[in-house]
Amino acid sequence: MLFLVMGAPPPLEAQEAFEGRPVNAIGFEGVEVMDPSELEDVIATEARSCRNLIYTPLCWVTDSGTFKEKPRLDLVELQRDELRLRVHYWRAGFRRTEAEAVVTEEDDEGVLVVFRIQEGPPTPVSAVDVLQTDSILSPRQLQQARLPRAGQPLHLSVVDSAGIRIQAMLRGRGYAGASVTDTILLSDAGNSARVRYAVVPGPLTTLESLDIAGNREVEDATIRRLVGLEAGAIFRAEELQEAQRSLYRSELFRQVILRTEPRTDSTVAVLLQVQEAPFRQIRLGGGLTTIDFIQLESRYTLYNWYGSARRLDLRGAVGNLLAPQLFGSQVFGSAAPFGVGETVEDTFLRPTWELSADLSQPWLFSSNTAFSLGVFGRRRSVPGIVVDEGYGAGLTLTRQVARRTPISISYDYEITRVDAGDLYFCVNFGICQGQLIEALSGKQALSPISLVTRTDRTDDPLFPAQGWTARLELEHASTFTASDFGYNRATLELTGFLPLGPGTLAARVRAGWVQGLGGTAAAVGVPDASGDLLHPRKRFYTGGSRSVRGYGENQLGPRILSIPPDRLLEGDSTRAGCTVEALSRGDCDPTGIPSDRFQPRPLGGTSVVGGSLEYRLPLVTDLSAAFFVDAATMGDAGLDVPSGTRRAVTPGLGFRYRSPVGPIRLDLGVRPIRGERLPVITQVEDGDGSLRLVQLEQRMFYDPVEQEGSTFRRLISRLQLHLSIGEAF
Numbered sequence: 001m002l003f004l005v006m007g008a009p010p011p012l013e014a015q016e017a018f019e020g021r022p023v024n025a026i027g028f029e030g031v032e033v034m035d036p037s038e039l040e041d042v043i044a045t046e047a048r049s050c051r052n053l054i055y056t057p058l059c060w061v062t063d064s065g066t067f068k069e070k071p072r073l074d075l076v077e078l079q080r081d082e083l084r085l086r087v088h089y090w091r092a093g094f095r096r097t098e099a100e101a102v103v104t105e106e107d108d109e110g111v112l113v114v115f116r117i118q119e120g121p122p123t124p125v126s127a128v129d130v131l132q133t134d135s136i137l138s139p140r141q142l143q144q145a146r147l148p149r150a151g152q153p154l155h156l157s158v159v160d161s162a163g164i165r166i167q168a169m170l171r172g173r174g175y176a177g178a179s180v181t182d183t184i185l186l187s188d189a190g191n192s193a194r195v196r197y198a199v200v201p202g203p204l205t206t207l208e209s210l211d212i213a214g215n216r217e218v219e220d221a222t223i224r225r226l227v228g229l230e231a232g233a234i235f236r237a238e239e240l241q242e243a244q245r246s247l248y249r250s251e252l253f254r255q256v257i258l259r260t261e262p263r264t265d266s267t268v269a270v271l272l273q274v275q276e277a278p279f280r281q282i283r284l285g286g287g288l289t290t291i292d293f294i295q296l297e298s299r300y301t302l303y304n305w306y307g308s309a310r311r312l313d314l315r316g317a318v319g320n321l322l323a324p325q326l327f328g329s330q331v332f333g334s335a336a337p338f339g340v341g342e343t344v345e346d347t348f349l350r351p352t353w354e355l356s357a358d359l360s361q362p363w364l365f366s367s368n369t370a371f372s373l374g375v376f377g378r379r380r381s382v383p384g385i386v387v388d389e390g391y392g393a394g395l396t397l398t399r400q401v402a403r404r405t406p407i408s409i410s411y412d413y414e415i416t417r418v419d420a421g422d423l424y425f426c427v428n429f430g431i432c433q434g435q436l437i438e439a440l441s442g443k444q445a446l447s448p449i450s451l452v453t454r455t456d457r458t459d460d461p462l463f464p465a466q467g468w469t470a471r472l473e474l475e476h477a478s479t480f481t482a483s484d485f486g487y488n489r490a491t492l493e494l495t496g497f498l499p500l501g502p503g504t505l506a507a508r509v510r511a512g513w514v515q516g517l518g519g520t521a522a523a524v525g526v527p528d529a530s531g532d533l534l535h536p537r538k539r540f541y542t543g544g545s546r547s548v549r550g551y552g553e554n555q556l557g558p559r560i561l562s563i564p565p566d567r568l569l570e571g572d573s574t575r576a577g578c579t580v581e582a583l584s585r586g587d588c589d590p591t592g593i594p595s596d597r598f599q600p601r602p603l604g605g606t607s608v609v610g611g612s613l614e615y616r617l618p619l620v621t622d623l624s625a626a627f628f629v630d631a632a633t634m635g636d637a638g639l640d641v642p643s644g645t646r647r648a649v650t651p652g653l654g655f656r657y658r659s660p661v662g663p664i665r666l667d668l669g670v671r672p673i674r675g676e677r678l679p680v681i682t683q684v685e686d687g688d689g690s691l692r693l694v695q696l697e698q699r700m701f702y703d704p705v706e707q708e709g710s711t712f713r714r715l716i717s718r719l720q721l722h723l724s725i726g727e728a729f
Contacts, residue, residue, distance in 0.1 A: 018103045022070045023047045024110035030117040033094070042088045043081040045101075045113055046071040073103065073111055085115060093153025095190075096120035122153035126192040130166075132199040137169060145169065147195075154184065154193045163197060174234040176205035176260075176268060203266040205235045214274040218252055222309050223272065226250055228367030235268055242403055250309050250362055251301075253277055279303040285661075289545075289724050292352070294321035305359075313358040320381065323349040348387060354378040368400040388537070390416035390446070407453040413482060417443045444524050446535060447483035450475045458497060462662050465504045468496040475538075478517055484524050485535045486517030495729050503617035503624075508729040510547075512540045513607045539604030540634065545722035546729070547610060548630040549669030550650025552720060557634040557646065558603040561680045561700055563590070567597055568682060583684055583694065590680050590700045598680070598702060605646075607635035612729060622658040627651075628728075630669070648672055650720075656727070667722040675703040 026047045028036045048070045050059040058067045082099045089097035098118040106112045125148045145165035148158050163180045170178035178201045185194040210229050212220050227243035240258055247256045255275040260268045283299040297317040305312045327349060358374035377391040392414035398406050418441050451474045458467035471493045477483035491512040498505045516534045521527055543551030568588050571577035575592035582588045590598075610632030618624045633647035654667035677699040684694050 016075065018073055018105065018111045019075050020072050022110045023073050023113055024106050025112050027112065027114045028117060029114055030119065033119055033122075034089070034092075039085060039088070039115070039117075042084050043115070044077050044084070045074070045081050047113075048110070073113070078103075078113070081115070085117065089117075089119065091156045093122045093124075093155050094119055095123050095154075121191070123186075123190070124192050125150050125152055125154050125195055126187065127194045129194070129196045130199060131196065132201070134201050136173065136175065136201045137166070137199075141169065142166065147197075154195070159184070159195055166197065166199060168237070170199070170201050171237040174204045174236050175201040176235055176237065177202035177262075177265060206267050207231055207233055207235045207270060208263050208267040209269045210272060211269065212272045212274070214276075216276055217279070218274075218276060218304055218309070219307060222304075222307065223247070223274070225363045225367050226309060227272070229270065238403065240270070246362075246367070247274065250303075251277060251311075252279075252303055252309060277303070287725060292319045293323045293326050295319040296321065309362045311360045311362070313356075313360070315354070315356045315358075317354045319352040320349060321351060323351075348381055350379075350387075352378075352380050354380065364397070370398045372396045372398075388416045388418050390414045392447075401453075402455075404456040405453070407451070409449070409451050411447070411449045411481070413445070413447040415443050416446050417441070442525065444484040445482060446477065446485050446537075447481045448475045448477040448487075448489075449481050463658065464497045464506075466497050466499050468494070470494050479519065479523070484520065485533065485538070486520045486523070487514055487534060487538055488517065489514040489538055493729075500615070503615055506614045506616060506727075506729070507612065509611045511607075511609045514538055514540065515606065534604075534606070536604055539606065540608040541602055541604050542608055542610055542632045542634060543602075545665075545667065545724045547612075548632045548648055548650055549628065549652050549654075549667050549722055549728070550630065550648065550671045550718075550720050551669070554602040554604075555600060556632060556648055557605050557608075558636045559600045559676075559678055560603060561598040561678045561702060562601055563593070563598050563680060563682050565682050565684055567593065580684075583682070584686075586694045587697050589698045590696060591698065593700070595700075595703050598700065600678070600702065603636070605634035605636045609633050614728070616656070624656045624658070626654040626656060626667070628654065628667070628669075648674075652720075659725075662726050665722070665724050665727065667728070669720040669722070671718045671720060673718070675701050678702045 023045060024047060026040060026043075026045060028039055031039065046069075048068055050056050051067055051069055058064075078101045082101050085099040086097055089095075089099075097120050100116045102114050102116060104112045104114070127150055128147050130142055130147070145162045146158075147162045148155070152158075159182055163182045167178050167180045170180075178199070180200075181198045183196045183198070185196060187193070207229055209231055210224065210227070212223055215223060226246050228246070229239065229243055240260070244256050244258055247253050253274045254277040255273075257273040259271045259273070261271065262268050279302065281299075281301045281303070283297075283301075285297045285299075287295045287297075289295075295317065296319075297315070299316075300314045302312040304310065354376065355378070356374055356376040358372060360370065360372040362370050364371040373393070373395045375391075375393045379387070379389045381387045392412060394410060394412035394414075396408050396410040398408040400406050452472070454469065454471045456467075456469045458464035458469060471491075473489075473491045475487070475489040478486040489512070491510070493508065493510045495506070495508045497507075514534065520533045524533065526533070541554040541557065542548055543556035544553035548556050565583060568578045568583055568590065569580065578588035610630070612628060612630045614626050614628040616624055616626045629649065629651045631647075631649040636646070648671075650669050650671060652667055652669035654665060656663040656665050680696040680698075680700045682694055682696070684692055686692055
């Protein structure tokens with residue numbers, strides 16, 4: 001237990017009788033510039049506490065040692081704690097701090113320990129000098145080393161860290177023997193200090209030789225290509241680290257050790273010791289989400305296939321397993337694939353699958369260039385948007401232009417066929433005539449060429465606590481790329497992570513834009529279509545577990561409502577049913593029908609700008625909480641139905657469990673109270689037995705949280721639950 005106290009307890013010398021008694025609590029007096037919890041970590045004396053978070057309720061009602069830790073007072077250690085506190089303050093720039101420990105009796109068994117602190121004035125930095133024997137680093141580069149600032153307390157960790165950063169900068173430029181020495185010059189009165197760094201870069205260092213040991217089947221030439229270190233080149237420490245990462249990324253080795261040995265003052269030799277991993281691997285996996293239900297996956301990988309670090313991946317996956325049984329039960333209705341249920345396009349509940357074979361070559365002409373070729377077949381579903389089957393092939397050329405900064409150029413040729421009912425084409429393409437729908441549902445080519453670049457400067461790929469990432473993706477498809485659908489598309493995503501207090505502040509900004517190209521309508525067989533046709537897969541959708549978490553999957557943005565004609569024809573005590581004639585003309589009034597009778601269907605947008613701010617706070621081992629706010633706004637250029645909420649801000653709370661496969665995430669977002677007037681579409685049967693889609697002239701006021709009952713029930717209906725693996729960003 002930790003607390004702050006005031007007053008003057010008796011001196012330590014009179015407390016010998018308290019030796020060995022349990023310490024009930026620890027307190028600090030006179031603390032202003034430090035965090036008391038930080039001081040508690042400095043000292044060795046501990047207070048009684050609950051052994052485990054699970055025992056907390058029991059610790060409230062019992063003092064049993066079974067549930068509580070009961071450290072005992074050691075007066076010798078207490079005197080050492082006084083010294084520890086003075087040293088801690090001294091390193092932080094408070095060189096005149098005094099600390100005194102006093103003990104008072106609290107009850108028949110336990111005692112209270114109070115540390116009385118007199119912090120005194122800080123010793124400020126009066127000036128900072130950096131003296132380089134050679135002017136290698138510019139003043140701006142030196143500032144990036146985060147030098148101590150004049151006027152700030154003389155914090156020794158700040159002084160040491162800046163020197164280490166200066167040395168790392170020089171070594172990263174090829175000065176492996178660089179040395180940095182810091183000197184602190186106190187003023188005559190001792191009330192200020194001047195910090196001086198002596199920087200000796202030394203000569204540029206070159207790599208004399210690279211010796212390889214431990215490999216049995218992987219050729220030396222292959223390893224040399226992977227690491228990219230050449231004799232005679234300038235030796236940089238960061239390139240050595242990147243070489244080690246490159247070998248691990250190849251997955252050919254279970255252990256990689258790089259050692260350097262100076263040969264002269266300007267040359268080094270590198271010894272590379274490796275231990276090869278198995279060259280065949282089978283992986284089986286599965287997952288469960290509220291969107292894709294149960295998924296199973298298998299992967300067979302051959303490493304170093306026919307030498308040269310070549311890799312062959314064979315993958316098979318199936319999803320939507322048990323979807324008909326799970327849909328609508330418990331949490332599986334929270335991110336429902338809209339368009340299913342009793343109004344049924346049950347195609348969204350059928351199994352999805354994917355088969356693929358990928359061949360990759362980690363180097364092509366140089367160690368910084370990789371090449372891959374793949375073939376695939378798949379049936380995939382975006383809930384409420386599209387179910388499409390396709391097969392094709394793709395190739396990708398990737399170049400590492402900087403550390404963890406690849407640029408990839410890809411081309412994919414895919415023959416795709418949409419598996420959906422007439423309502424899907426009417427909503428997503430604006431094509432509602434049966435003959436045109438038949439043409440649009442045939443096999444079409446979707447073949448873009450894309451450029452993708454990504455920079456990753458985070459400290460951990462699964463659980464980042466600091467750093468940033470950036471990703472830019474550009475796509476083009478037209479007759480030039482042998483694609484029936486033509487469009488230009490661009491997306492940009494930035495994320496940042498910053499340690500803040502006990503947790504991490506995470507932020508993301510995302511923007512996207514797409515424009516259809518003329519000629520698509522004729523290419524896909526619907527020349528009479530108005531406007532430029534965009535494949536729904538290439539539109540932007542938002543709302544869901546990885547964007548605006550207060551909404552269901554894809555449910556923020558332009559939407560249209562669908563409803564079976566029977567529900568419009570039938571009446572009740574609050575409204576009279578429509579007639580068949582009125583329904584056929586489209587002048588049926590849907591007012592009065594409960595909102596939960598309608599199915600909202602997203603139309604997608606042509607632009608999106610969104611962002612998220614999230615604070616991730618550790619709770620106990622492997623468990624953390626997250627407080628977040630998501631926001632997005634969508635554009636809909638070219639849509640014939642300008643309907644639906646285009647922007648929203650939703651707060652929420654989540655929990656993460658740190659598992660070997662990544663964080664298992666549970667998020668609860670809060671939808672704003674907002675009703676919308678949305679167009680309504682239904683289906684009628686004409687006299688010849690054919691079905692025809694009809695859009696009603698009267699729009700429906702749709703409230704997704706419409707509920708009768710208590711305020712608490714309405715509040716609960718605004719909550720949106722998401723369960724998935726992996727962080728939202």
